[in-house]
Amino acid sequence: MLRLPEGVRIWVATAPCDMRKQADGLSALVESSLGQQPRSGHLFVFFSKRMDFVRILFWDTNGYCTVSKRLETGRFRVPAPVEGQAAVHLEARQLAELLALVESSGAARRKPVH
Template identity: 35%
Template sequence: MKMFVEVPAIYLYSGHVDFRKSINGLLLIIEQDMAHSPFDEALFVFCNRHRDKVKALYWDKTGFCLWYKRLEQDFFRWPAASQKTLQLTEEQWYWLLAGVDLAKMRLHQPLNCRIAS
């Protein structure tokens, strides 16, 4: 089941955000800290200090939509990053919501094979 409209990009803010901020406060973070336009076809994702809440913001061509999730007994495994913005795939976004630690995931590396033996 999909929760959002299709977006070509998902940008995660690697720091924590004061969750008293609503749409206008998050728009400033998108423009000033993440160096993106909030009108891009993208989902912008934020987490609070305790990592038990997530907000996602996107522009749907008629207005801004704000999505909020609060965990009752656990926390999100928020990736640590040297840059303020990380780009996630849709698959990584759903893994993050499910509680997967993206930093510990090790996927098979693609091979560049030319001859089958």
């Protein structure tokens, strides 16, 4: 289970994200698309179009941190957004479940990169 400081909120972007973006690009998305302050200490979660890659952005005292996870097979099961919502709010337990539970039906194994 994820343990986050009290008051930290988790926002999951509903639109797919270009996973080439790093901290600066993601922080710009947080402001422009989600209407949030990236240095707020909250967690901002972005998924790729294929739902097999996730990147989490947060501000930690004096700098941005990013955490990434790419699946070899399967896809993340992301909550369905309400129409017109740029982000969905989750609790820490829900984020932990989201990162652990993966749909594997119809997933093809990636070819190794040499």
